[in-house]
Amino acid sequence: MTYEEALTYLQTLGNTAKSLCDAVTAIQAPVRTVKEDGCSAKRFIDNTFGTTTDGTITDTQTGLMWQRDVSMARYTWDQALAYVHSLRLAGRSDWRLPTVQELVNIIDYTRCNPAIDPIFSPTVAGYYWSATTHATYPSDAWVVDFFNGDVFFDNKDNTYYVRAVRAGSY
Numbered sequence: 001m002t003y004e005e006a007l008t009y010l011q012t013l014g015n016t017a018k019s020l021c022d023a024v025t026a027i028q029a030p031v032r033t034v035k036e037d038g039c040s041a042k043r044f045i046d047n048t049f050g051t052t053t054d055g056t057i058t059d060t061q062t063g064l065m066w067q068r069d070v071s072m073a074r075y076t077w078d079q080a081l082a083y084v085h086s087l088r089l090a091g092r093s094d095w096r097l098p099t100v101q102e103l104v105n106i107i108d109y110t111r112c113n114p115a116i117d118p119i120f121s122p123t124v125a126g127y128y129w130s131a132t133t134h135a136t137y138p139s140d141a142w143v144v145d146f147f148n149g150d151v152f153f154d155n156k157d158n159t160y161y162v163r164a165v166r167a168g169s170y
Contacts, residue, residue, distance in 0.1 A: 049119050054090035057119055064102060067095065067164040068120060077141050077156035080129045084164040095164040097131035100142035100151065102165060107149040115149040120163075127160040 048060045057066045067089060075083055080097055087095040108117050114125035125147040133156075134140040140153045143160055154160075 049117060051119055052090070056090045059106070062102075062105065063167065064098075065090070065092075065166050066106070066120070070123065070161060070163045072124065072161075074159035075129070075162055076159055077129055080160070080162045081131075083162055087164050089164070092166055095166050097129055097162065098165040100130035100132040100144065103128060103130050103144040103163075104149075104151060107144065107146070109149050112148055114146045116146050123163075124161055127154075129160050129162055 050058045050060055051068070052058070055068050057068050058064070059066065067087070071083070084095045084097050087093070089095060106117070106120070107115050109115060111117070112125075114120075114123045116123050123146055127143045127145050130142045130144060132142040134142065134153045137153065139156055141156050142151065142153050144151050
């Protein structure tokens with residue numbers, strides 16, 4: 001499917017959550033194939049990650065600095081916001097929840113369980129909150145499943161993992 005075909009397809013779907021999921025699938029279709037284990041066989045975006053000794057990983061493509069060692073605790077969405085805002089890591093205090101697109105950008109669809117570069121170890125192959133609230137359902141936010149890279153939305157009262165991010169400098 002070409003980019004133009006994907007845009008035309010998006011216009012036919014309307015404004016529903018299922019439509020957004022269908023649209024993401026349609027746009028990613030040219031670069032994703034599913035293996036027998038249920039995981040995709042290709043990466044959606046090529047990232048170049050640099051490690052540091054301060055507990056962070058820098059994505060040199062986006063300039064974002066990521067928390068390497070995530071908490072094994074699970075949080076509601078409000079608790080997740082409080083956690084990242086209180087996080088002090090690498091001498092920085094400006095950590096935040098990533099947007100859904102930022103989380104999608106670190107998915108490695110060539111991997112499964114977890115679907116992320118091993119440089120991000122340890123990563124629980126589970127659901128991670130994004131900062132992105134659902135446009136139609138404000139009590140929901142977008143979530144990324146790092147088992148296989150699925151993206152969906154869920155109620156903010158559920159508890160999921162958190163990986164903090166900040167605008168880095170390199």
